[in-house]
Amino acid sequence: MSKEQAAERLTAPVTELHVNGNRVTVCAEPSKRLLHVLRDDLLLTGTKRSCEIGRCGACMVLLDGRPVNACLAMLYQCSGSAVITVEGVAPQKSGELDPIQQAFLEEGGYQCGYCTPGMVISVKALLDFSPEPTDAEIVEALSGNICRCTGYGGILRAVRRAVELRRAERS
Amino acid sequence: MLLNRKNSGERWRIRPDGPGKVTGAMEYLTDMALPGMLVGLVLRSPYPHAAIRSIHVDQARKQPGVRAVLTHADMPGLNAYGIAIQDQPVLCHDRVRYVGDAVAAVAAETLEQAERALAAIEVDYEQLPVLDSPAKALAEDADLLHPHGNVLHRNAYKTGDVEQAFANCAHIVEETYCTPRQMHTYMETEGGLFVPETDGRLTVYAPTQHGFMDRLQLSRILAMPQGDIRVVSSPIGGSFGGKDELNIQPYGALLAMKTGYPVRIHNSRWESVRAGLKRHPMVITMRTGVDEEGHLIAHQVRVTADTGPYATLGAEVLNFATEHVTGPYQYANVDVESLSVFTNNGMSGEFRGFGGNQAIFALEGQMDRLAECLGMDPWMFRRLNLRAADDPGPFGQPIVRTDGAEQVWRALHDSRLWRERQAAIERKPSIACMPTGNPPTGLRDCYQGNSESKLPWLKEGIGAAYVMHGAGLGVGIPDPAGGRLQLAQDGRIEALFGYEEFGQGLIATLELMLIETFGLAAEDIRIRIGDTDVVPDSGSSTASRATSMMWKAVQNMRMPFMSALLEAAGRLLHRNPGQLHMGRGGIYGRADHGGAEQKLLLPYRALAAATEEPLTAETRFSYPVSPVDRVGAHFLYTYAAVAVKVEVNTLTGRVRVIDQFHTVAAGPVMNPQGYLGQIEGGSSMALGFTLTEDAIMSGGHYVTRNLDTYLVPTIAEQTGQVDVLPIEDLPPGDSHGPRGIGEIGSVGLAPAIAAAVRQAVGKWVCKLPIDPAELQERPYFTQKAVAVHE
Numbered sequence: 036m037s038k039e040q041a042a043e044r045l046t047a048p049v050t051e052l053h054v055n056g057n058r059v060t061v062c063a064e065p066s067k068r069l070l071h072v073l074r075d076d077l078l079l080t081g082t083k084r085s086c087e088i089g090r091c092g093a094c095m096v097l098l099d100g101r102p103v104n105a106c107l108a109m110l111y112q113c114s115g116s117a118v119i120t121v122e123g124v125a126p127q128k129s130g131e132l133d134p135i136q137q138a139f140l141e142e143g144g145y146q147c148g149y150c151t152p153g154m155v156i157s158v159k160a161l162l163d164f165s166p167e168p169t170d171a172e173i174v175e176a177l178s179g180n181i182c183r184c185t186g187y188g189g190i191l192r193a194v195r196r197a198v199e200l201r202r203a204e205r206s
Numbered sequence: 207m208l209l210n211r212k213n214s215g216e217r218w219r220i221r222p223d224g225p226g227k228v229t230g231a232m233e234y235l236t237d238m239a240l241p242g243m244l245v246g247l248v249l250r251s252p253y254p255h256a257a258i259r260s261i262h263v264d265q266a267r268k269q270p271g272v273r274a275v276l277t278h279a280d281m282p283g284l285n286a287y288g289i290a291i292q293d294q295p296v297l298c299h300d301r302v303r304y305v306g307d308a309v310a311a312v313a314a315e316t317l318e319q320a321e322r323a324l325a326a327i328e329v330d331y332e333q334l335p336v337l338d339s340p341a342k343a344l345a346e347d348a349d350l351l352h353p354h355g356n357v358l359h360r361n362a363y364k365t366g367d368v369e370q371a372f373a374n375c376a377h378i379v380e381e382t383y384c385t386p387r388q389m390h391t392y393m394e395t396e397g398g399l400f401v402p403e404t405d406g407r408l409t410v411y412a413p414t415q416h417g418f419m420d421r422l423q424l425s426r427i428l429a430m431p432q433g434d435i436r437v438v439s440s441p442i443g444g445s446f447g448g449k450d451e452l453n454i455q456p457y458g459a460l461l462a463m464k465t466g467y468p469v470r471i472h473n474s475r476w477e478s479v480r481a482g483l484k485r486h487p488m489v490i491t492m493r494t495g496v497d498e499e500g501h502l503i504a505h506q507v508r509v510t511a512d513t514g515p516y517a518t519l520g521a522e523v524l525n526f527a528t529e530h531v532t533g534p535y536q537y538a539n540v541d542v543e544s545l546s547v548f549t550n551n552g553m554s555g556e557f558r559g560f561g562g563n564q565a566i567f568a569l570e571g572q573m574d575r576l577a578e579c580l581g582m583d584p585w586m587f588r589r590l591n592l593r594a595a596d597d598p599g600p601f602g603q604p605i606v607r608t609d610g611a612e613q614v615w616r617a618l619h620d621s622r623l624w625r626e627r628q629a630a631i632e633r634k635p636s637i638a639c640m641p642t643g644n645p646p647t648g649l650r651d652c653y654q655g656n657s658e659s660k661l662p663w664l665k666e667g668i669g670a671a672y673v674m675h676g677a678g679l680g681v682g683i684p685d686p687a688g689g690r691l692q693l694a695q696d697g698r699i700e701a702l703f704g705y706e707e708f709g710q711g712l713i714a715t716l717e718l719m720l721i722e723t724f725g726l727a728a729e730d731i732r733i734r735i736g737d738t739d740v741v742p743d744s745g746s747s748t749a750s751r752a753t754s755m756m757w758k759a760v761q762n763m764r765m766p767f768m769s770a771l772l773e774a775a776g777r778l779l780h781r782n783p784g785q786l787h788m789g790r791g792g793i794y795g796r797a798d799h800g801g802a803e804q805k806l807l808l809p810y811r812a813l814a815a816a817t818e819e820p821l822t823a824e825t826r827f828s829y830p831v832s833p834v835d836r837v838g839a840h841f842l843y844t845y846a847a848v849a850v851k852v853e854v855n856t857l858t859g860r861v862r863v864i865d866q867f868h869t870v871a872a873g874p875v876m877n878p879q880g881y882l883g884q885i886e887g888g889s890s891m892a893l894g895f896t897l898t899e900d901a902i903m904s905g906g907h908y909v910t911r912n913l914d915t916y917l918v919p920t921i922a923e924q925t926g927q928v929d930v931l932p933i934e935d936l937p938p939g940d941s942h943g944p945r946g947i948g949e950i951g952s953v954g955l956a957p958a959i960a961a962a963v964r965q966a967v968g969k970w971v972c973k974l975p976i977d978p979a980e981l982q983e984r985p986y987f988t989q990k991a992v993a994v995h996e
Contacts, residue, residue: 080237081230083443085393086475090913093393121230136228140220142211143879146887147709148227149393149443155228178922181913183391183444184709185883186890187924192211 050114054079055123065111069103070094072110073120081121081152085181092180095153096120102160104179121152124159134200135159135193144193146184154180158194162201168194209885209930214878221714221879222733223441223707234443235411236397236472243399243468244273246461247320248454249310249327250481251302254338254550254906255349256331258300263310266326271319273465275327276311276457280464283429287452289419293352294516296427296456302331303351303515304550305907306481313461313469336906340489340510340547351515351548358513358546359521361528363601366539371504375495377579378504383492383568384973386900387512388485389910390557391918392708394443396482397472400458402465407434410459413442415450415706416746417738427456428463435459440736442708446891447556448483449708450748451518475912483555484901486511486523486546490531490568500580502537502591505572509544509565511554518555520546522683525838526676527561532600533569534611534674534845535591550906556748558888559952562675563895570671570957571972574964584961585624588672589615595937599843600674603681603834606942610845610871611674613933617869618670618847622929624867626851627668627965663857663985666864669961670849673954676840677750677946678829683838685829686745687755691767692822697811698732699724703759704744705752706736710948711880712747716756718877723760724768727790730810742824750844750946751829753876757943759825767823774817775808830942844945845871848889848954851926852962857985859978861897861963864926866955871933872945881947885930888951894919896956897975 047062054077061076070087073079073096085093087106094105097119125133135158138144145151154177161168161176168176173194182190211218226232263275278285278299285299286292298307310327314320337343343356350356372378398412408430414420417439425432442449454471462469473481488511495504509527513520524546531542557563577587592611599605618624660666679685690702701720707713713733720731734740744755768788775793776783785796792809814821832841851865868885875881898917902909910916936943960971967981 074237075239078239079230080233083234083393084236084472085395086913088475088912088914091393125229132225132229139228140224143218143221143883145224145227145709146711146883147393147442147444148223148232149234149709151227152230174922178920181391181393181918181920183393183446183891183918184887186886186888186893186919186928187921188886188928189879189883190921 050110052113052115053117055119061110063110065109067110068106069096069108069110069113069118070105073105079120079122083149083152085149092153092157093150095156095180097156097160100163102157121155124155133159134204135162135197138197138200139193142189142193142196144185144189150180150182154182154190158197162197166201167198209875209878209882209932217718217878219714219718219879221711222717222728223713232441234394234441235399235413235438236394236443238399238411239470240399240401240468243470244313244315244461244465245317245320246458246469246471247312247324248308248457249312249324251298251305251307251309253302253331253333254305254336255334256302257334258298258302258309259330259332261309262328265328266312266323269319269323269326271315272312272323273315273467274313274461275323276460276464277309284426287423287427287456288517289451290519290522291517292426294518304552306553307515308457311457311461313465336550338549338551338903338906340512340549343547343549356548358517358548359524361525361544363528363540363542365602368504368506368539368541371539372493372495374497375504376498377576378493378495379572379575379579380491380493381571381575381972383490383571385488385564385567386895386974387487387552387903388557388895388899389479389901389916390446390448390483391916392444392446392448395473395475395478396449396453397470398454398458399468399470400462401468402462407436408459408463409436409438410455411438412455412458413445413449413708414439415445415447415708415748417706417736418704418743419746420452420455421738423452424455424459428459436737436739438737440706442706445708446558447560447748450556450746451483453482479901479911480552480908483518483553483557485557486513486520486554486561486564488527488564490564492568492572494572494576496576496580500582500587500590502535504539505532505537507531507542511544511546512549512551513546514549514551514553516553518553520554522838523556523561525680527565529600529676529838529840530562530565531569533566534593534672536593536597551903552901552908558891559949560749562949563892563953563956566671566673566953567956567960567974571960574669574961575970585619585670599832599840601834601836601839603832603836603839605832605840606842607937608871608940609935609937610843610933613871613935614845614847614869617931617933618849618867621849621867621869623668623849623851623865624670663855665854665856665966666851667854667962667964667966668849668851669958669963669965670847671954671957671961673846673848673950675844675846675950675953677754677842677844678831678840679749680838680840681831681834681836685831686743686826687759687829688742688744688824688826689756689759689763690742690822690824691763692820693771693810693814694732695814697809697814699726699730699810700732700734702734702741703756704735704741706747708747711877711883712752715753715877715880719757719760723764725789730791745829750948750950753944754842754942754946755829757876758827761943762825762827763823770821770823771813774821775813778813778816779807842942842945844947844950846950846954848958850955850958850962852959852966854963854966854981856967856981856983859980859982861959861976861981862925863893863959866926866928867931868929868951869931869933870947870950872947873936874934874944875932876944881932882930884947885951886928888949889928889955890919890924891952892955893923895974896959897923900975
């Protein structure tokens with residue numbers, strides 16, 4: 036660590052937030068983007084960097100339950116908030132998947148996988164809000180997530196499958 | 207049978223790389239980090255064309271946290287790269303030729319420090335005239351961008367005498383087609399981690415589509431033996447051809463070797479846009495004539511491609527376009543001339559479809575226009591001129607015989623969507639088929655489906671297009687293939703290939719191939735790819751070639767590998783190897799009457815533990831080529847046909863796709879989920895190419911800088927059903943197996959949409975992406991008022 040880095044570390048304010056259920060404190064500029072806090076400070080690289088202008092959804096996370104592009108959220112805006120990233124979607128028990136993740140696997144709702152974490156988060160936000168969404172609701176909920184590989188066919192099938200799996204889980 | 211999960215049964219499998227992707231646990235190469243790593247940045251030219259008078263880096267080197275600032279003066283080896291021709295400077299010396307040109311590279315402890323260092327580099331430029339179009343670059347008094355001039359490459363193909371033939375044509379259609387500067391828009395921008403190892407070697411973790419080619423290029427640049435460089439090139443967050451050429455690797459490698467620290471580079475989207483490759487914008491003029499019966503007798507084509515400042519694979523793309531402007535049709539007289547021109551625009555290069563997309567958009571447009579002139583059904587017109595199975599290829603070269611051309615023609619003809627079109631036309635024969643006066647007016651089909659119930663400004667149409675697409679690199683280009691199978695110490699059967707996984711599903715395809723070839727369980731298999739220290743060179747993961755080559759390699763290795771394992775097992779078990787066979791988990795016995803015993807005799811783990819010598823099989827061969835002296839000519843082709851139904855809103859001029867049918871003749875489906883994904887995903891890429899995507903440049907500068915203005919399809923644009931019908935039959939005795947499908951899905955939709963738009967609103971589209979203004983009509987409710995007023 037250089038002197039300058041060390042000085043920054045000493046002077047940077049501490050922000051507290053809850054990430055995937057764990058309380059964390061981050062020493063960084065309050066204007067630092069949540070995306071970089073997650074990837075560089077907390078080493079949660081499941082949240083992906085792509086357009087950094089809130090257009091592509093690759094960095095989507097849940098901020099107090101609502102989908103937010105982490106590239107547009109500054110650290111201070113997340114102070115005291117609960118952040119869920121793709122790493123925190125599944126139950127913390129080993130090997131278990133969320134039904135949404137299971138559905139993406141079964142239907143092949145991904146190829147290169149780089150948009151997938153953001154997709155999973157957006158689908159979770161949708162289904163938590165509307166467990167039996169119409170196709171129009173699915174389209175609206177995912178229109179901020181760009182996938183360049185699949186043409187969205189597999190993603191739509193995965194969302195429909197996730198609805199089924201979650202329904203089965205509820206009953 | 208349509209391709210989907212239900213129809214695929216047990217062959218529809220969860221990808222081995224899937225769990226890591228859906229949980230975010232899989233580490234992409236741009237996710238990697240090491241303690242103490244530095245951040246690398248590249249200073250790029252602010253001008254499309256300028257002379258460099260001086261570069262001063264003293265101030266930059268003094269900035270806090272800065273560990274290295276490199277310019278052309280610091281190059282240890284060749285200051286140039288390019289897969290085919292090394293004419294692109296790593297760090298520019300006396301001139302910059304586009305806004306992505308690199309002038310300096312910086313490594314610092316933090317991103318902010320690196321940014322400050324970049325800002326402190328002083329470069330004195332003298333701006334030069336910007337050649338921002340092929341026309342300007344070809345002008346007699348234009349500056350020369352390279353010593354040999356402003357033409358990268360010319361190609362031509364001629365047979366017969368077109369001028370004489372045109373004199374005998376009953377109908378001639380001449381049209382000029384323009385295609386956009388499409389961007390790959392892989393979601394993961396270029397980047398990676400570069401690690402100088404303690405033994406003096408360098409490890410490069412950076413996406414590419416041919417790790418060994420990167421290793422070769424980096425060895426020239428670094429002046430290091432290839433063996434001292436390890437390239438780890440997989441997994442990749444999308445590529446589509448765009449990461450095949452070097453991008454940030456030279457800078458990361460140079461900075462790491464200079465500083466002795468790991469260096470991470472990860473492009474911002476804007477940096478990716480300005481420096482990265484795009485699809486060649488092409489202007490294609492075609493003049494095509496038929497006789498009274500509709501036989502194609504003359505086809506004249508002129509292609510001009512804007513290749514940008516440096517070669518990369520511009521010449522090869524042009525060769526591909528030259529080959530594909532004639533397509534699956536037979537003509538007595540052909541005259542093609544093509545030209546790829548250096549400009550000060552962005553770099554053009556390899557992109558899924560490789561020049562076929564542009565060529566086939568133009569060609570199929572000609573077919574629809576000619577059919578209309580003749581008053582013929584467009585699909586019957588194509589049938590009339592379609593190649594026979596034994597006909598030579600587009601360059602007159604021998605090609606491997608399949609019935610693909612006929613098969614996809616038939617499948618589309620019989621498809622639900624095409625039948626819907628035919629039924630809708632026949633319902634209103636007076637509009638559809640009444641010949642009036644001279645062509646080309648008056649013979650247009652009108653789609654009369656259910657449009658009566660729609661709002662009057664919404665018009666529907668159905669169109670179709672035909673694709674014949676070559677795979678492999680073609681004649682005259684080294685196109686090696688091969689792989690290795692081995693029984694590892696821990697009892698896993700390892701498959702080693704020099705390919706990369708960028709989403710296409712190569713790992714899953716290979717796993718299924720091994721399961722089906724050797725009767726293995728997924729747990730028996732370990733697949734290793736994309737690491738030059740470990741795998742054999744299998745050639746590039748490009749040109750729709752990897753699945754074909756893996757299949758061939760597994761066929762070649764099947765008997766030797768099986769024999770090696772069974773003989774070793776036979777010695778251990780004291781049984782005749784002929785009575786043993788491989789299966790899930792290990793070696794099983796065969797009963798005397800030939801039936802398989804269900805008893806596992808020897809697990810693979812036990813076999814590995816008890817065997818001294820390595821049990822392995824390896825194969826090396828090349829992608830098959832046509833016996834012809836014509837660089838780039840292809841030998842293996844895939845055939846596809848696409849039908850599409852669109853709705854045109856004549857108030858907004860917007861086109862919405864509402865139904866698609868794709869049929870592909872590519873031999874057996876190796877991996878149903880991967881196949882479906884390639885065709886659906888390719889089609890989505892074609893949708894963007896047709897309707898919204900264009901990296902707009904003005905005066906050599908990008909106007910389009912990010913995804914707010916570069917519009918790839920979202921789920922909201924990707925509307926309607928997509929049916930995919932694979933045709934798996936191959937002729938008896940075919941030894942080439944599955945053909946490539948990675949690119950063909952991205953080709954046919956554009957001309958099919960153009961045909962559907964014509965049917966919907968009577969307008970021919972010849973420039974992509976379709977400008978909505980071309981399709982807008984005066985609102986119908988104002989027409990009466992205007993008529994009164996006039």
